[in-house]
Amino acid sequence: MVFFAPHSLDVAISKPFFNGSSWPWYGVDLFSTVFHKGLKAVPIVIALGAIGFLVEAVFARRKGRAPYxxxxxxxxxxxxxxxxxxxxxxxxxxxxLKGTTGVSCPWDAKPFGGNRIIVDPSFSxxxxxxxxxxxxHAGTGFCLFSLYFMLRDEHPRAARFGFAFAMLMGILCGTTRLMQGAHFxxxxIATMLIDWLVCAGIYAQMFARGTINKNIRAAFTSPMGLPAAIVLTALWWTFVFDIPLAKQLLERAGSDQLLFLFGTLAAFFFVGAALLTLMSALPKPxxxxxxxxFALCGATGFTGAMLYGVIFTPDMVRNFIATDVREASQYLGVRTTAIFLFAAVPPLWAAWLAGRGAKGECAAGSRLARLGKSLxxxxxxxxxxxxxxxMGVGIIFLNFQTFAGVxxxxxxxxxQIAPVNVIYSGIRTLATDASPDAKRVRAVVDPTPVLATKSEKPTLFVVFVGETTRSANWQLSGYERATNPKLSTVKDLISFPRVAACGTSTDVSLPCMMNRIGRSDYDRKRILAEEALPDVLKRAGAEVLWIDNQSGCKGVCAGVPSRRPTADDKNCPDGVCYDAVFTSEIARAAADLKPGSTTVLFLHMYGSHGPAYFKGSPDERKVFRPECTAADLSSCPIEDIRNAYDNSVIETDSVLADAIGVLRKAAEEKGVNTGMLWVSDHGESLGENGLFLHGAPYMMAPDEQLVVPMVMWFSDAxxxxxxxxxxxxxxRAKKDATHEHLYSTVLGLLNVESKTYRKAFDLTEGD
Structure with missing residues (x-):
């Protein structure tokens, strides 16, 4: 209720009480006078009565008689x-909590004509x-849970009436305010849970301190029967792991389809119980x-979905597996860990205790008797x-038209049907999709490419592969912020503001953009089975080097020399390099050129890799503040996330401008033929529509993850x-382009004659 308040469900429940412009029940005298103001007198009267009895008891003790x-x-x-x-x-x-958590009332919320967005509670x-x-106001009734705890030891029957009275009062007070638009x-429900925990906690300290630890230990160590474990686990899968799916179903089916939502969740519960029941036939260990x-996979999917909007498709699992330690560490934080443990511990606890203490299936008796019992x-x-x-299938069929349509x-x-989604996607990825970095014999797509242009002067061409830079935050693509302060002043810069990415993750886009097979004829197996652009250039006679400041080249550099950047004290604090280190790499390459040679550098940038965007730029070069420094982006204001991301984009801008400066100098002083091309591998979501990061399924990915910028620069020589x-x-740059243009455009720029070249995808040939 704190981390993941069910906003969609809240809106759906409140919607019938809003007529489109106002809350009709707000002005009803019965609600305002009796249910709102009048019911507040009930706990006050009870408290005054308790104070009166307490004062009487104190005076009675002083006079030596028993209190009333x-x-x-x-x-x-x-x-x-x-x-x-x-x-x-x-x-x-x-x-x-009301005053410090910053949550607005329904009557102030945008879905009901207000100007406030609906947010999760945060603490201050x-x-x-x-x-x-x-x-x-719901607390007017729920604070009376203390009646139950006061009576439970000596008057259990009266305690039950006290509990019922507190629930009735809390529901009555809460419902009337809900109908008036004051609360969701x-x-x-949060008030009910808070008041229960407060009353229970104080009771435990005052009346059960000697036994509370023993009771808690027993609760978490007592054996749990298989039926109980199955029911508990299936409930947890349905009402915790499937929360992200429930939100999506409610949004797509319509807020008036609550029956459909609960019916679908009930169906998932029965199907989950069926799966667990079949699994229980296995040996207990x-x-x-x-x-x-299943618990660990479900908790992983739940955490990713709730914090970042991640959907664990096979592509996402592949991306997850390909993440290195440097990237993975960015996702770790106190809130991330707490949410994962919240989701994982209860089903792990049920799994650990399931079936323990039950009599073994190999009890005394004949082998035939034991076999009969097992059968x-x-x-x-x-x-x-x-x-x-x-039962599960039957419920689905009752709602089949809506279910099938959605x-x-x-x-x-x-x-998003957890936790089987992570298991299924993981098995499918591991069984049918090898890592792009795996060693394999790659098919030679052209054994005899040729560098058709011969020059006495050396040539140095630099291909930058950016990381996670989206057009939406690129000044040269129309972004209102100055995220390209240096590139926007570069003479003869050619800017492509909108380039359609081949995928939404590096694992997909990088092999795709460097291959003759693009998105129009996408076939991942063929892409990974063939030599990539660097191999073709090397085979044509160019000196090719891949320098990687990221998590690897995804198999693209398998046939050419590759290494990490040469670290220096200025740009590589703690052994982790900023992309500015590439400037000296280009300078060294320019100094080592041989007459008549053609050298192509592929530089894979760190760029704007998230969620720790703030790590993409050094502190002294940051422009926008404050920055989000949390691992879970959903806990930061959108503006802080944007600041951190934009600072990393400015760092990319600076690196590219400095690289052009080095290349320009080499051209002017040494007559070197220099050129540069930079393109981002994919974009990024910064909280739009509840999505963060990248890796969304291609068919539903938003433009923020699919539309990226590209720039080119060439010396006069x-x-x-x-x-x-x-x-x-x-x-030509004024029109849209795609990643599929990269392969043939580079071949065209360097005048490489190859049977893999496609003129229609060479940007230098116009349309």
């Missing part, structure tokens, strides 16, 4: 103090605007191991699984030697 309340309690003073403490602590905590030491989470349903694996148990579990499965509209929803019409190329 002693006829009900063995220690009335302690019980009355507990009642007052529980009520006061509940009210004060809810009051404090200071009072902020909002004042609506948790629900204060989750605000009321194997069942526990598999249940634990009988197996038959029961199979029958139970079939019954669960039939699933057809967005096929990625199937990859290069343009003259290789016949590059810079004016025509600049005119």
């Amino acid at each position: 309340a002693a006829r009900w309690f063995s220690n009335p003073e302690k019980r009355l103090l507990y009642l007052l403490a529980g009520m006061a602590a509940s009210v004060l905590l809810v009051w404090w 030491l200071f009072f902020r605007s909002g004042n609506c989470w948790p629900a204060g 349903a989750s605000h009321n 194997l069942f526990r191991l598999m249940a634990a694996l 009988k148990t197996g038959a029961k579990r199979t029958l139970g699984a079939l019954v669960f499965l039939a 699933m057809r509209e967005d096929k990625t929803l199937r990859y 290069f343009a003259e030697t290789y016949g590059v019409d810079r004016a025509a190329l600049a005119e």
Whole structure:
């Protein structure tokens, strides 16, 4: 309720009470006078009564007689103090949280005509605007949980009535305010949970301190029967792991389709129970191991979906596996770890305790008797699984038209059914999709390419592969911020503002853009099985070097020399290099050129890799502040995320401008034919529509992840030697391009004769 308030469900529940312009129930006298103001008197009267009995008890003890309340309690003073403490602590905590969590009321929210966005509660030491989470008026009733705890030891029956009274009061108070637009349903539920925990905690300290540790230890170590473990685990899968899916279903089916939502979740519960029941036929250690694996996978998917909007398709699992230690460490944080543990620990606990303490299946008796017992148990579990499965499928068929329509509209929803989504995608990736970095014999696509242009002067051409730079935040693509302060002043720079990426992750885009097979005829197996652009250039006679400041070349550099950047003290603090280190790499390459040689440098940048965008630029060169430095981007204001990302884009701009400066100097002083091309591998989501990072399925990926910028620069000597019409190329840059143009464009720029060259995809040839 704190980390993942169900906003879509809240809006759906409140929608019937809003007429499009106002909340009709807000002006009803019965609600305002009786339910709002009048019910507040109930806990006040109870508290005053408790104070009166407590004062009477104190005076009675002084006079040596038994207090009046002693006829009900063995220690009335302690019980009355507990009642007052529980009520006061509940009210004060809810009051404090209302003022400091910054959550606005429905009547101020944008879906109901207001100007505030709906946000999760966040915590502060200071009072902020909002004042609506948790629900204060619901606490009028729920603070009376202290009645239950006061009575439970000596008057259990009365305690049950006290509990029912507190629930009734809390629901009545909360519902009336919900109908008036003052609170969402989750605000009321949060109040109920908070007040229960407060009252229970104080009770434990005052009346059960001696046994509470023993009770907790027993609760977490007592054996759990297989049926109980199956039900608990299936419930957890459905109502925790499937929260991201439930939000998507509600948004796509419509906020008025609550019956469809709960029906679908019920179906998932029964199908999950069927799967777990079948798994329980395995030997208990194997069942526990598999249940634990599902728990870890489900928690991983849940954390990724809730924090970053990640969908664990096979492509995402491949991207996840390809992440190196440097990248993976950026995702670790206190909140990330806490959310993962929250999701993982309960099903892991159930898996650990499942079936322990039960009598073994190999009890005394004949082998035939044991076999018969095993078969009988197996038959029961199979029958139970079939019954669960039939119930789940039956519920789906009752809502089949809506269910099928939603699933057809967005096929990625199937990859959000947790935890089987992560298991399925993982198995599919591992079984059918080898790593692009794996060693393999690659097919030679052209054994005899030729460098058709011969020049007495050496040639140095630099291909920068950017990381995670999107057109939406690139000044040369129309972004309002000055994220290209240096490149925007470079003479003869050719800017392509919109280039369609081949994929939404480096693992997909990098091999694709460097291969003769592009997105129009995409075939990952063929792409990974063939030599890439660097191999063709090397085979044509060019000196090729790949320098990687990222997590690897994804197999693209397998046939050419490759290495990490040469570290220096200025640009590589703690052994991790900023992209500025490439400037000296280019300078060294320019100094070592041989007459008549052609050298091509492929430089793979760190760029704007997230979620730690702030690490992409040194502190002294940051322009926009404050920056988001948290691993979980959803905990930062969008503006802080944007600041950190834009600072990393400015760093990329500086690196490219400095590289052009080195190349210009080599051309002017030594007559070297120099040129440069830079393009980003994919874009990035910065919180738009709840998405963060990249790697969304291609079919549903937003433009933020698919549209990237590209720039080119050529010295006069290069343009003259290789016949590059810079004016025509600049005119062509006004139109959209794709990653598929890169391969043939580089071959065209360097005048490489190759049977893999496609004139239609050479940008130097116009349309």
